[in-house]
Amino acid sequence: MARLLQVFGFLSVLFRGATLTFQSLAIGGIVFLILVVRRVNENSAALQQACLRWIRRAAIALAAMQISYVLANSIILRQSADMSLGEVAGANFVLAGAIGVVSAFTVIALTAARRSTGYTDLLLPAAAIVTSSVMTSHSMARLEYRAPLVAFTALHQAATAVWLGGLPYLLIAIRRAPAADFARQLSARFSQLALVSVAVLASAGLLLSFAYVGSFKAVYGTSYGAMVATKVLLFGLLLFLGALNFQLVRRGPASSILASLKRFGEAEIGIGITVILTAASLTSLPPAADLTDDRVTGQEIFARMSPRSPRFASPSVQELPEDIYAAQKKAFESGSLSTESYVPGQSGTRPNTPAEQAWSEYNHHWAGIVVLAMGLLALVAQVGQVSWARHWPLAFLGLSAFLFLRSDPETWPLGPVGFWATLADPEVLLHRFFALLVIALAVFEWRVQTGRVAPGRARLVFPVLVAVSGALLLTHSHSLGNLKEEVLAELSHIPLAILAVTLGWSRWLELRLPAENQTRNAMARLWPLCLVLIGVVLLNYREM
Amino acid sequence: MQPSRRNPCALILFAAVAAFFIVAPAVAHAVLLESNPALKSAVSGPDVPIKLRFNVRIDALRSRLTLIRPDGSAQPLEISKQTPADTLSAEATGLTTGAYRLRWQVLASDGHITRGEIPFTVSPS
Numbered sequence: 018m019a020r021l022l023q024v025f026g027f028l029s030v031l032f033r034g035a036t037l038t039f040q041s042l043a044i045g046g047i048v049f050l051i052l053v054v055r056r057v058n059e060n061s062a063a064l065q066q067a068c069l070r071w072i073r074r075a076a077i078a079l080a081a082m083q084i085s086y087v088l089a090n091s092i093i094l095r096q097s098a099d100m101s102l103g104e105v106a107g108a109n110f111v112l113a114g115a116i117g118v119v120s121a122f123t124v125i126a127l128t129a130a131r132r133s134t135g136y137t138d139l140l141l142p143a144a145a146i147v148t149s150s151v152m153t154s155h156s157m158a159r160l161e162y163r164a165p166l167v168a169f170t171a172l173h174q175a176a177t178a179v180w181l182g183g184l185p186y187l188l189i190a191i192r193r194a195p196a197a198d199f200a201r202q203l204s205a206r207f208s209q210l211a212l213v214s215v216a217v218l219a220s221a222g223l224l225l226s227f228a229y230v231g232s233f234k235a236v237y238g239t240s241y242g243a244m245v246a247t248k249v250l251l252f253g254l255l256l257f258l259g260a261l262n263f264q265l266v267r268r269g270p271a272s273s274i275l276a277s278l279k280r281f282g283e284a285e286i287g288i289g290i291t292v293i294l295t296a297a298s299l300t301s302l303p304p305a306a307d308l309t310d311d312r313v314t315g316q317e318i319f320a321r322m323s324p325r326s327p328r329f330a331s332p333s334v335q336e337l338p339e340d341i342y343a344a345q346k347k348a349f350e351s352g353s354l355s356t357e358s359y360v361p362g363q364s365g366t367r368p369n370t371p372a373e374q375a376w377s378e379y380n381h382h383w384a385g386i387v388v389l390a391m392g393l394l395a396l397v398a399q400v401g402q403v404s405w406a407r408h409w410p411l412a413f414l415g416l417s418a419f420l421f422l423r424s425d426p427e428t429w430p431l432g433p434v435g436f437w438a439t440l441a442d443p444e445v446l447l448h449r450f451f452a453l454l455v456i457a458l459a460v461f462e463w464r465v466q467t468g469r470v471a472p473g474r475a476r477l478v479f480p481v482l483v484a485v486s487g488a489l490l491l492t493h494s495h496s497l498g499n500l501k502e503e504v505l506a507e508l509s510h511i512p513l514a515i516l517a518v519t520l521g522w523s524r525w526l527e528l529r530l531p532a533e534n535q536t537r538n539a540m541a542r543l544w545p546l547c548l549v550l551i552g553v554v555l556l557n558y559r560e561m
Numbered sequence: 562m563q564p565s566r567r568n569p570c571a572l573i574l575f576a577a578v579a580a581f582f583i584v585a586p587a588v589a590h591a592v593l594l595e596s597n598p599a600l601k602s603a604v605s606g607p608d609v610p611i612k613l614r615f616n617v618r619i620d621a622l623r624s625r626l627t628l629i630r631p632d633g634s635a636q637p638l639e640i641s642k643q644t645p646a647d648t649l650s651a652e653a654t655g656l657t658t659g660a661y662r663l664r665w666q667v668l669a670s671d672g673h674i675t676r677g678e679i680p681f682t683v684s685p686s
Contacts (some may be wrong), residue, residue, distance in 0.1 A: 090672060097676070098666055098668075100623065106620075108620065109622075109670055110673075153673075157670050158669045159590075159617065307616035314613065
């Protein structure tokens, strides 16, 4: 129970992200099957079966996620509020979860049945899945304009599902298309559907933004606003790829159109999942419109972000609080801890001591130097064809050792907390995971850059790991209040996440696009530039 | 603006304008907007009316208020049923002077659990 409580906030975001993803895949597949596959004039029985299989898989995963979320939330509620099972069962989230699970099982049953007629009956459980999701959305708990907000949220989620959830089915369809012309017809039809979906989700989003963000100042002055802006940027990236697709279908070289469409589609799916995870990350935040006090101002952001020379002197371990848990308790007792609102498992946020801030800045700045050097070497290797510069990924090994030693100074080997004990702390575990990730990056990308790996999937490890790291950076939990320090820290982490996602998917496209596609050359320049920019952002990271 | 099928720039522009306004479907967490007693305030006893107002609708049946007395003992408070959808009310009676903490845990109408604590002191009336 204590362990579940400790990771409850993070688990909620993950369950929500997974639920939104699988819900989009199930609904997107159903609409793709009905409005795209069934409308083209070809015999598409095999493709229909493939779509049904993937819809069923998405529905199974959706049911599993819904059950997990309801169980975790029920256990926390029952234990923390000493509630009977009967009382918990009457809660709104249990009802919403039950509707979601029953709808998912209906989809599973309907897609498993053999049939010769259409699939329009699948739209009913699809609508029920959206209803279940909206029942646990912000709109249900609003005091004002509840009915229109519920309607706009439903439209927003349904349109997102049709567009982003339909993309994997487009890829499946292109792969299985018996002829190039058939694949072209499918792509053209899906493009029309995607355009309508984008228009609906953008219009609904505009109206929701008036209610939840409220003002431009809230966009940069609150965590919620900043995360919404991030989602918009990633959405823009997706639309840019969509526009490249659109241009490709109309003017691209006929020989490579389908191969290029598939590759762009893969990148769009990856960025699409990142957008959905970003939306899930907002689950841990109250809307900006509700937090009008203590917002970060433009002047404060300017003061924090304006360039200064990096910090190359670190405080000693002895200057840091000996035990962060004891420090937390002391801060709580002295009243300096924020205790107004938090999710179960959190215990308020203790402000960092000046020594801790200096320690963190030193870490970021050294990491920035290493990443900047790697980015410049990668750029030199790409542009100037300088062979020795291709060993740049080895610098990741140094970065990994540095992260392992310094990211959690209270733990082994620098601090008193033992190695195994630290693995129970989700934050430390996440840092350890990142250190291992960096080693994997070094090994795989060095082998790729120096030609030790034959063309194949191993080359994709680096772009995938970088893109996943960017997505993870966007899904960490946030404070519920408008704590200025946390908002400012978030404002410096968001560019890193966006650059990482761009780096990962541009490298992916460079590796996967056919040689005839001109975009490939632009992508080959874009990802080293992203690495350079990540280094620059890290070098200017500040906590004071 | 209608995106032209011939000009991808128009599509990008349309998308960029649309993207600027899009917002996430957020899931709420209840946040305490105001309270009586206020955070770290001093109130007169022995009877103290409790009122907590949140930013969203609250499931009062599945929410809890607990008073931590100066000696560390916990006393559950009965939540009044006649309150607005965003408010929890109760009555703490017979409070002697000293430092108290009001612990709250709420279930928002969208199924999210939030908790918090309000330290306050009771001074002689």
